[in-house]
Amino acid sequence: MKLKIITILLAGIFLTLSACQRETKPVKRFASITGLKADKLATYKGLHAKAWPSVLNKIKDCHIENYSIYLQKINNDYYLFSYFEYSGDDFDGDMKKMAADPDTQRWWKETDPCQQPLPEAAAKKEIWTNMEEVFHTN
Template sequence: MKRYGSITGLKPEKADCYKKLHAASWPSVQRMISECHIQNYSIFMKEIDGNLYLFSYFEYSGSDFEADMQKMASDPETQRWWKETDPCQLPLPDAAGRGEIWSVAEEVFHQD
């Protein structure tokens, strides 16, 4: 089991939309997340110095993360979902420089 944490910004004017989307997330997207060996997936929101940030956490139980992420990225329903959620997010500079939304966070502590 590998744990992943990621961070991105959230546009303040899109916060309510983002919450509503996730309050009624699409079953097809949830199935794809599970099919790609992702479990225990959460997204948290926090305001810091007047800016909104999202922190995601999930556990990956598969054996080929890159292939599973490609499978997810190729899924038409997931692509449609991202067209709804991506405009809400405000990537941090490192992610934006790579054309990505989420910045990967380094795990510095874990306790079972």
């Protein structure tokens, strides 16, 4: 009986170790920045306090994880900093899938008017400006 219990315990430990040793898929990190119109601050915060479940599901469906948006006031201007990790294999395809989603399009119609793109993004008719990663550590 003791031998059977030890064998079962060892098998469980082996399976646990095997699962821990599996390679995790590398993620790509993305950060971007945009302005926020001061008169839309409450609206923007309110939208994100009650983010639509369908939009959150589409974010996950498109392999986006650890998505955060931060707010900072500099002088009299507000800025949003966005960070997320992408774990999929086709970033452009997943972004097209997200952009084609009707609920996400409706969400953007609510959030985009709150934002004030930086000049380089505005010139490309975009909202967010991508940022360069200069340091990362685990």
